[in-house]
Amino acid sequence: AAQDEDFGHPEKFCENIPAANWVISATVTFTNDDIVPYIEKVNKKDPHSGSIVTSGPTTIKDSNWLLGYSISRQPQFHKQKPNELIVWLYGLYSNTKGNYVKKTMPECDGIELCEEWLYHMGVPESEIKKMAIDATTIPNHMPYITSYFMPRALGDRPKVVPDKSKNLAFIGNFAETERDTVFTTEYSVRTAMEAVYTLLNVDRGVPEVFASAFDVRMLMNAMYYLNDRKKLTELDLPLPEKLIVKEGLKKVKGTYVEELLKKYKLI
Ligand SMILES: Cc1cc2nc3c(=O)[nH]c(=O)nc-3n(C[C@H](O)[C@H](O)[C@H](O)COP(=O)(O)OP(=O)(O)OC[C@H]3O[C@@H](n4cnc5c(N)ncnc54)[C@H](O)[C@@H]3O)c2cc1C
Structure with missing residues (x-):
């Protein structure tokens, strides 16, 4: 990249990562069902029902770490035993101390990460320690997990097939392709298709991304949620726009x- 602009500007994605950031996630394995009533209370589902439990992540909005968790269909892994329940945790603010554990997420071990989550799930404080010790919590430190989302300009990511390239392509979410959105496996797969089809002159199209930007229903829906669920008349707009x-x-x-x-x- 230092030698040729066609390689983009990789430093944009690994320098200046903000401190208030998602860098820690953890996998908690429970071997008994003590946690089940608390999950049922929040997610209205029996985690052993065999279907997806949280239907996407559940965000604990009062959490200092902005903790979220996701519980997939159980068993999630082939080798998972019938008595095991696996929960995935993550926190979006890594530089603030927890509400229960007075440490930042990177300062915590697995038991402490689990304790903070149990606290938010409503487990009585007298039971938190034992439940967290009985479970196995494995933390993961991912210092660059949000680097896909760093502000960027055109040219910061190399094109999948640079203009003059005959035999070199870039694949994955750090390569520039049209329309697609980062943080998906699909993005990486599309770039690989684009690379192969272009360099080997294969007459095939890369599957289209869902064209939400051209669907007024999607835009209205997004507008509502991006404006904190406000109606058009509740938006804080300058007077001419209000009119x-x-x-x-x-x-x-x-x-x-x-x-x-x-x-x-919206109305
Ligand atoms: C916690 C988390 C949750 C996610 N959730 C979702 C989701 O729900 N849906 C979704 O679509 N996407 C999700 N993503 C994003 C998705 O996982 C990635 O975008 C995707 O896996 C990228 O695939 P890839 O093959 O391009 O790169 P990677 O999977 O990152 O593969 C790159 C490989 O290159 C190897 N490598 C690196 N350097 C070298 C080297 N010098 N020599 C040899 N090998 C090297 C690495 O070890 C790695 O195996 C999530 C990502 C994370 C981290």
Whole structure:
């Protein structure tokens, strides 16, 4: 990269990583069912039911570490024993002390990470220590996990097949391809397809990414959630824009657009 612009600017992705960041995750294996009632209370599901338990991550919004957890279909691993329950934890703020464990996540061992989670799950303090010791919690330090998300400009990531390249390609989430979104396995697979098809002149298209940016329903839905679930009239806008919204809403009255705005809770 130091010698040729076509290699991008890798330093953008490994320098200046913010301190308030996700760097720690942990896998907790319980060998008894003491935790089950607490999970059922929050996630309204029996974790041993054989279907996905948390349906995506559950975020503990009051947690100083902004802890989240995800429980996949159990058993998640072939070698997992029937009495085992496996929970995946992570925290998005690595530079703040916990609410129960007064340490930052990187300062904690596995038992302490588990204790903090048990505290947020509502386990009485008198039982937290024993439950955390009975479980096996393996922490993972991933200093560059969010580097895919570092602010970047065009050219910071090399093109999958650089313009002059005949036999060299870049694959994975740090290579530049059109439209796709990082932090996915699909991204890496598409770049590999693009590399092979381009360099070997294979007449095949890379599967399209879902075109959400051109679907007004998706945009409305995203707008609602990105604005903290506010309606259009509740947005903190400058006066001229407020007036535009007001006029716009009058114009769409009785139309399909109004129906969509209602459906996506924007009005
Ligand atoms: C905690 C976590 C959760 C995620 N969740 C999801 C999810 O739910 N859905 C999703 O789609 N994506 C998810 N991702 C992202 C996804 O896992 C990655 O984008 C994907 O695995 C990248 O694949 P890859 O083959 O490009 O790179 P990698 O899987 O990173 O493979 C690169 C390989 O290169 C090896 N390597 C590095 N340097 C060298 C070297 N010098 N010589 C030889 N080998 C080397 C590494 O050891 C590694 O095996 C998640 C990632 C993490 C970390």
